[in-house]
Amino acid sequence: MEGMSEIDFEKLAEIELRKDEAENAELEGSQVSFASVSNGDAEISPTHPYYDVARHNILHLVGDDNLGRKVIAFSCCRLPPSYQLNHRRLLEYLKYALDQYVENDYTVVYFHYGLNSKNKPSLSWLQSAYKEFDRKYKKNLKALYIVHPTNFIKIIWNIFKPLISHKFGKKVIYLNYLSDLRDHLKYDQLKIPQEVIRHDENLRTKQKKKPLTAVKTPPPRPPLPTQQFGVSLQYLKAKNKGELIPPVMKHTVSYLKRKGLKAEGLFRRSASIQSIKEIQKLYNQGVESSLRVMICREILHGLPEQNYAVLKFLICFLHMVSQESIFNKMTGSNLACVFGLNLIWSPKGTPSFSTLVPINIFIGLLIEFYPTIFSSRSVPGEQLP
Structure with a gap:
């Protein structure tokens, strides 16, 4: 995709969004519509400094993840048509809202369903938004879950890839279905828009109707001889010559005794989900x-x-x-x-x-x-x- 101008990318993104709209219309049997202002969430006071944006409930706090970190959701289905929303004000509001949480670890869930050609911000807006969300916002963001990604997301990723650090890229996790969130978050706490829930149900129904192909699903792999995670304590004891304390626990505690006892805020902040998974993989191998x-x-x-x-x-x-x-x-x-x-x-x-x-x-x-x-x-x- 080298040599393409911003205008070319904008056109390509527009094409993909229109494809998404057509697929969603076919999936749902009707045209995509915009959500109402209230959306069933807590009402926003007219005295709110960003009432014109906040009243749409595009951004909302939805509980904690499995590690006790605050979870903030961004719902594209609640974005009104662009002519009804000042996107500069939207960016200012996002920063204003996130300022309440960025001093501690937090995670973001981005519900992509509902973004379409009528309400999408421009690429120049996205670029300015990424630049304005500086280290203050990115440092303590531990995971960004993108739910129901489409080809539009892939195009945006290719545009921003040169700007995104490897460290930040590892925080991005793509989830095809809402149920995938259960592995990471306290799902029952989430206030998921009904439009997103219906879309997820439609996707699952469509998936079930697909004809079976010749591709075989790989059988579940038995645990490796060196497996450390996802196995019982009895398995670890048998594989480690009768040792009662799992090796990963011994190694971690030993390291912290040597390096971490005087570290300020020890255990207050957790590593990114991706980093944890990579370490688990290394131990398992x-x-x-x-x-x-x-x-x-x-x-x-x-x-x-x-x-x-x-x-x-x-x-x-x-x-x-x-x-x-x-x-x-x-x-x-x-x-x-x-x-x-x-x-x-x-x-x-x-x-x-x-x-x-x-x-x-x-x-x-x-x-x-x-x-x-x-x-x-x-x-x-x-x-x-």
Whole structure:
């Protein structure tokens, strides 16, 4: 998408929004309409300094997440048509409202449904908004959940990608259905607009009506020998030579004894959800991941030239797919489940269930660490996707 002007992106975004509107109209059997002003939430006093914006209840506090952090929701379905809303005032109001929470950790839920060609802010407004939400607002934002994302979101992401830091990008989590919020938030506390709930139900109904395809869902993976999370204490005890205290707990407490006892505000602020998941993944894989990568590289160096070239071409593409997992939901682990047995054949015929785990781990490492594993060997005239 290089070389495209802001006008081109604006037109592309407009096209995608109109597609969304058409799909939603087909899904719901009627045209998209704007929500009423009150929306069933607490009434806003006419003396509110931003009454002209606040009365729409676009932004509202909806309880806590699973770690006790305040959750603030932004509902696009409550945005009135652009000619009825001063977007500069909207930005000022957003900052005014967030100022009440940004001194402590907080999370944001963005309900995308309801954004359309009539109420969407311009790209220049979005750019100025991102710049005005400086470090004060981004520092303690621990997660940004985007519910019901569409291709419009992908376009916006591509526009802002050069501006967004890697650290902030890791805080963005895409959720296709409202039920996915249950893994992160106290769902029963959420004040979800009825329009969003109906849209979610329509999406689920449509999904159920889709014809079955030949693509098989990968079977659930048994726990790794080094699994630390999602398993019982008894499992950890058996895998750690009878130790009663789980290794991750021992390592964490040991580190805090050495480094954290005098740290101001210890435990007051929590890490981002993405960082927590990455650490859990490393523990589940064993802390010898770098050694595994080195061994993988040595194994591949023994392959004949053409076999290596073909494998490198495929894994390069799968790595590219995994990099877009926020949209396609195919992480390196998921891809390994699909491709593992197609790339490694057992000399004894049908592999046993126990061999699936090491095969999938091996292919998953090739996909996830592709740049490191394949960087040390090239082949004449090699082609990459």
